[in-house]
Amino acid sequence: MKLKPTILPAKVLQDGTHRIRIAMSHRGTTRYFQTRFIVPSKSNVIGGQVIGIPNASYINQQLLKQMQEIYQAFDKLEDTDYMTCSQLLTMIEETIKGSKPITLHEAFDLYRQNKLRSTSESTIRILDTAITAIEPFFPEDYALKRLDAMKLFELRDYLAKTKKLNSTTQLMYLGYLRGAVAFAVRHKKVQYDVMPFRDFDMPKNNVRHVGLTIEQLRVIRDKEFEGRYKTQMSFSRDLFMLSFYLCGMNLVDIMRLDLTKPTIRFLRQKTMNYRPDEQSTEFTIQPEARVLIDKLIVKGQIQYKHKGRTYCSLARTLNRHLKHVAEQCGIESRLIYYSARKTFAQLANELMIKESVIEFCIGDSTSTGNKTIGNYIHVNRRMADAAIRKVFDAVASTKSMDELVEESGL
DSSP, rough: OEEEEOOOGGOOOTTSSSEEEEEEEEETEEEEEEEEEESSSSSGEETTTOSSSSTTTHHHHHHHHHHHHHHHHHHOOOOOGOOOOHHHHHHHHHHHHSSSOOHHHHHHHHHHHHHHHSSHHHHHHHHHHHHHGGGSSSSSTBGGGGHHHHHHHHHIIIIIIIIIHHHHHHHHHHHHHHHHHHHHHHHOOOSSSSOOOTTTOOOOOOOOOOOOOOOHHHHHHOOOSTTTTHHHHHHHHHHHEEEEHHHSHHHHHHHHOOOSSEEEEEOTTTTGGGGGGGGGGEOOOOHHHHHHHHHHHETEOOOSSSSTTHHHHHHHHHHHHHHHHHHHHHHOSSOOOOHHHHHHHHHHHHHHHHHOOOHHHHOOSSSSSOOOGTTTOOOOOOHHHHHHHHHHHHHSSSSSSHHHHHHHHH
């Protein structure tokens, strides 16, 4: 095999310049490796040397370096005598690519490709936003191997001061970067003596105070809306209350699950790809939920203006009109669809329902976590139904939470 920098006069670029290629001769045939260098004229490459331009010496050094990489890759291959020139070129390019350290940008690409197979569209959109925010901080060829805690602290400052992101968003975005690093390590794309995130302090998560009191929930439930958006507000309120009566079920799960049966057993779409089926949430659909299901869902479709409405467009509609719901109900705190989930969990907690049962009802984690007691007990549908009924009966009454707690002797 012989190598020599050259240009191909027939491959002139649109502006009249020429790209330098490295010619490889093998078994009487010649093929070409691309380089990143361009010269003004074919006369600038003579006898394999670049001449007549100010940076000729630098280009010649870089071309020599690239040829050394090609020779090193060639030495690693076996049975090269039996390969055609095209086959040899392909094998050398693959060997060079495999020996180069993975860049941070390549790691993000691999992580995203893996996520595409098992993650919702909304999560992929957030991941894309995170990548878009993080990647400009790093050079295009930044090797993932170089990432360490000091660089992460600089990145955190960049996200806070330059991108103006709050700590919760920083935490989310850096969490995706940590996921990409872990994925690359797991698949042996990179190795560290000390993992980058080991000595790094992740931003603190701002707890979203979007839960409602029992009195506020009752006002929303019973409100007769007025004005221009009364139809949209009524629909948004009903779907919000349906989420509450399904233990804070996310909209994406309401849209994908079969709610026609008396009971429901499911894993949340958000976590279903890394939780075993035995950690499914299961409960009986209560009468309050059934009324709203019959009203809102026909043949598996949520009925609102346009059939086949997508999750994203429906979510935008909900959160836009829930603001109007809050205004007409006199609620000053922020009201979003997530508030239904937060409210169910908070009311259950105030009614002294066990944390493990609440977690089971909302499908947020295993019923017992990593505690030793988890080896001995299991939360089941009967326990969930009793807890759910206790919360819904409290909401259906006219008593304050203090009165309900005192009445229960808790």
